[in-house]
Amino acid sequence: MQQNNTPGTAFIIGHIKVKDPEKWAEYCRRVPGTVAPWGGEVIVRGTRTGVLDGRHDYTDTVLIRFPDAQSITGWHESPAYQELIKVRELAADVVVISYQG
Numbered sequence: 001m002q003q004n005n006t007p008g009t010a011f012i013i014g015h016i017k018v019k020d021p022e023k024w025a026e027y028c029r030r031v032p033g034t035v036a037p038w039g040g041e042v043i044v045r046g047t048r049t050g051v052l053d054g055r056h057d058y059t060d061t062v063l064i065r066f067p068d069a070q071s072i073t074g075w076h077e078s079p080a081y082q083e084l085i086k087v088r089e090l091a092a093d094v095v096v097i098s099y100q101g
Contacts, residue, residue, distance in 0.1 A: 009101035023091035
C-alpha cells in the first residue's frame with residue numbers, strides 16, 4: 001500500500017450517527033474553516049455503503065489529515081472548534097479518534 005503522508009502526519013477519523021440532518025449540514029459546512037488554520041484538510045466525508053467484516057453501527061465517516069499530532073490538539077482545543085462542538089452535539093452522535101500516520 002502506498003502512503004502519501006510525510007513523517008509526522010496525523011489524522012482524525014470521525015464515526016458519525018446523524019440525528020438532525022439540517023444541523024449536520026451546517027456543521028459540515030463550518031468544519032473546513034476551523035481545520036485550515038491548523039494545516040488540516042478534510043480528505044473523506046462519506047456515508048457507509050456496507051460493512052464488509054465485523055460490526056459498525058455508524059452511518060457516516062470523516063477523515064481529516066493534519067501535519068502532526070500537535071496540530072490536531074491545537075485545532076480541537078481552538079475556540080473556533082470548541083464553539084462548533086455545540087452544533088455537532090445537537091446534530092449527531094460522534095466518536096472522534098486521532099492517529100499518527
